């Protein structure tokens with residue numbers, strides 16, 4: 074493994090995934106982790122990330138004691154570069170001139186990192202502090218007009234530092250530099266592939282669950298589907314999937330889970346029709362957080378009841394494991410403990426009751442979403458499931474602004490199906506991260522349709538592009554696609570007489586309206 078030590082970087086996740094793109098497994102650890110604990114993970118290399126602090130500020134995160142004595146090859150990036158320089162006796166200074174954005178580095182001495190690369194390279198910088206003097210034993214490999222030590226290395230000790238960000242796209246040769254560090258500098262081999270991951274995870278689940286039984290809540294989304302397919306490969310019939318139809322799904326989704334998924338995997342599926350129960354629980358509720366809490370709570374209750382039934386039904390053999398499609402970003406975010414503000418209560422995290430009687434199996438907890446998709450393909454899941462856009466656990470419940478009713482759900486489901494159909498027809502599915510359609514159920518506007526006055530509801534189209542849903546931009550859908558969607562929705566969905574497009578990025582908006 075390659076450890077990415079997080080100094081509060083914007084880019085720690087990105088560094089980890091770039092390393093994986095080099096077919097080397099990587100994980101993020103906090104900068105507060107003691108060096109011995111890092112060593113216990115037997116890293117082949119350690120990457121020190123960037124961060125917002127100044128190394129000489131009071132309270133700035135520093136390298137753990139003894140880190141540089143571990144005899145593990147290291148690459149410092151930006152703040153990590155400065156931490157390395159300072160810890161080993163170099164000098165870090167504050168400059169009046171910041172360097173944000175594109176810059177050009179001149180390679181002074183290719184050393185190992187820049188070997189075979191051009192003498193001038195476009196790089197991405199984001200700093201004010203800089204290393205003014207490299208530590209003894211280091212060669213300065215690159216510099217820019219404002220940054221004398223933009224690259225340095227001590228080849229004998231396997232220490233490398235760069236002031237710029239090799240992980241971002243705008244750094245022309247960033248991936249080559251990373252690869253050179255991993256393969257040449259640290260001797261990593263590019264052996265981490267999807268085939269290995271699938272085989273290894275299946276084996277790991279088999280070992281862990283043994284001859285016991287497991288249960289999994291299928292949402293219809295990619296994550297739970299891939300997790301379930303993987304566990305099913307490992308333990309076959311001893312896995313039972315529970316699909317709670319809460320009535321807040323989109324058109325065709327319950328069928329997709331009940332037919333396509335079962336056809337592809339042959340999994341044991343237990344469907345619970347809880348539509349009435351959720352409607353009753355949501356009756357008259359308009360507050361978004363309230364809705365989320367109710368949906369989360371009901372979901373867990375229904376799931377628990379189903380689990381009890383399954384346990385009772387199967388020759389008294391108890392279910393001991395609960396499969397969840399937790400992904401790496403979820404793990405990192407919840408473990409971060411940075412006191413991030415609670416923007417929305419997500420119904421699939423932290424919702425399980427205290428007296429949870431299951432042990433968790435989370436076969437995807439080291440993977441990113443795109444890796445999960447590739448794994449899903451590897452496991453033979455259909456493209457409609459693998460490439461499905463993310464859909465929130467609380468479903469259409471948080472896309473109806475106002476109280477949720479059966480009628481409103483039907484209206485939104487129809488409008489949403491049209492938008493999705495047209496997006497697919499335009500061949501844009503994979504360009505658009507997500508395409509919520511939101512029903513403003515308590516708003517009415519006047520329209521004219523078929524020579525008559527109408528007083529209907531608007532829907533809002535919310536197509537966004539994103540890498541990870543943490544930030545997003547509104548998608549510039551072609552006008553003709555928007556126009557087709559608008560015409561069809563107003564023609565085909567009786568209650569809708571107006572279609573609006575949301576052109577807010579995240580931040581300040583969130584992707585969902587509630």
Ligand code: XMP
Pocket residue numbers: 365416417418419420421463464465466467507542543579582583584585586587
């Ligand atoms: P927001 O609206 O916060 O959403 O920008 C970010 C991403 O998370 C999805 N989302 C959820 N997913 N349970 C989920 O599984 C939830 O409760 C939930 N709420 C929002 C949202 O669709 C987007 O992809």
